[in-house]
Amino acid sequence: MIKIAPSLLAADFANLEKEIKDIGNADFVHLDVMDGQFVPNISFGIPVIKALRKHTGLTFDVHLMIKNPLKYIKAFADAGADIITFHVEADDDVSDTIKEIKSCQKKCGIVLSPDTPAEAVIPYLDMVDMILVMSVYPGFGGQKYIPASADKLKKIKEYIGQRDIDLEIDGGITADNVKQVIDAGANVIVAGTSVFGKENRKEAIEGLRK
Ligand code: DX5
Ligand code: ZN
Numbered sequence: 001m002i003k004i005a006p007s008l009l010a011a012d013f014a015n016l017e018k019e020i021k022d023i024g025n026a027d028f029v030h031l032d033v034m035d036g037q038f039v040p041n042i043s044f045g046i047p048v049i050k051a052l053r054k055h056t057g058l059t060f061d062v063h064l065m066i067k068n069p070l071k072y073i074k075a076f077a078d079a080g081a082d083i084i085t086f087h088v089e090a091d092d093d094v095s096d097t098i099k100e101i102k103s104c105q106k107k108c109g110i111v112l113s114p115d116t117p118a119e120a121v122i123p124y125l126d127m128v129d130m131i132l133v134m135s136v137y138p139g140f141g142g143q144k145y146i147p148a149s150a151d152k153l154k155k156i157k158e159y160i161g162q163r164d165i166d167l168e169i170d171g172g173i174t175a176d177n178v179k180q181v182i183d184a185g186a187n188v189i190v191a192g193t194s195v196f197g198k199e200n201r202k203e204a205i206e207g208l209r210k
Contacts, residue, residue, distance in 0.1 A: 002182060003027035004205050005061050005168070007192035008052075009043060009141045016048070020056045022201040028061040028083070030170070030190045032141075033076075035066040038090060039139035046072070046079045053080030061188075063111065063170065065138045066090065070097045077104035085109035085132050085168075088120050098127045109168070113138055114146050118155035128165060130188065131156055135181070136171030141192040145172030150184040157185030175207050 005028035011019040020029060031049055036042040049062065062081040066072065069086035070093070076084055084101045088094050088110050101108035109130030112120055114137055121131050133156065135149035149169065157167060168188035169181045178189060191208055198204035 001187065002209070003166070003188045004208055005030040005188055005190045006195040006201070006205065007032055007141065007170070007190050008196075010192035010196035012196070013044075016052060017055050019196065019201075020052055020058075023195065023205060024056070024058070025202050025205050026058060026195075028059045028188065029056065030192075031060060031062045031081075033062060033064050033066060034139065037067040038087065039065045041139045046075050049076065049081065050079040059083065061085070061168075061190075063132065063190075064090075068092055070100055073097065073100040074104055077101070077106050081106055083107040083109060083130060085111050085130060087111045087113060087138070088124075089113055089116060094124060095127070098124065109166070111138075111170075112152070114149070118152045118159070121156055121159060125159060125163060125165070130166040130168055131160070132168040132170055132188075133186070134171050135169055135173070138171075142197075143172055145174075145177050150180055153181060153184035153186050160185075173208075175210075178208050 006023045007030040009032040034041045034043040059082045061083045064086040107129040111132040136143035169186040170190035174194045195204045
């Protein structure tokens with residue numbers, strides 16, 4: 001099943017309660033956490049996620065772009081994350097971080113930045129619920145989709161085989177390229193600018209679905 005995950009990074013931060021209610025027809029809310037170290041930008045963190053939790057029943061898909069995810073997993077779990085993803089390029093041990101997410105009884109996912117090869121997922125295939133392929137360099141919304149991402153999705157889809165693992169794509173997704181990434185194997189579609197950049201968020205989500 002295809003799931004649409006609007007990224008709140010492109011929303012109006014002065015009206016987050018309204019924004020999150022406006023995307024009630026989505027499947028996930030994608031929450032981009034940036035620490036100014038792993039990526040050259042700072043976004044929002046634990047208290048904002050906790051505050052938003054009261055206002056929606058949508059699945060919280062928390063994307064950690066932080067240097068040391070391990071020590072913050074429990075805090076994000078307690079704040080209301082349902083799925084926690086972190087970068088294999090981060091400083092902490094990948095298996096230890098996966099185990100920590102699972103010990104909090106949350107779904108776990110690993111993320112690959114554009115320069116990390118598809119093969120990097122192989123050791124973790126029997127441990128994760130989701131794999132996120134970045135189709136832009138992490139750190140900023142509104143960038144242009146990197147076309148090589150489709151081949152990477154195809155490779156990872158093959159590695160996944162019959163396993164029950166969601167394949168998420170994040171960065172520069174629009175109504176014009178969404179079919180291409182779905183054909184390549186993605187089933188969770190992150191969309192920031194192409195949802196919150198539109199006047200009518202609900203219609204934008206339906207447009208992507210179509
Ligand atoms: C980038 C973030 C993305 C971003 C997507 O570092 O991980 O989730 O918000 O935004 P768009 O859809 O505008 O590329
Ligand atoms: Zn993201």
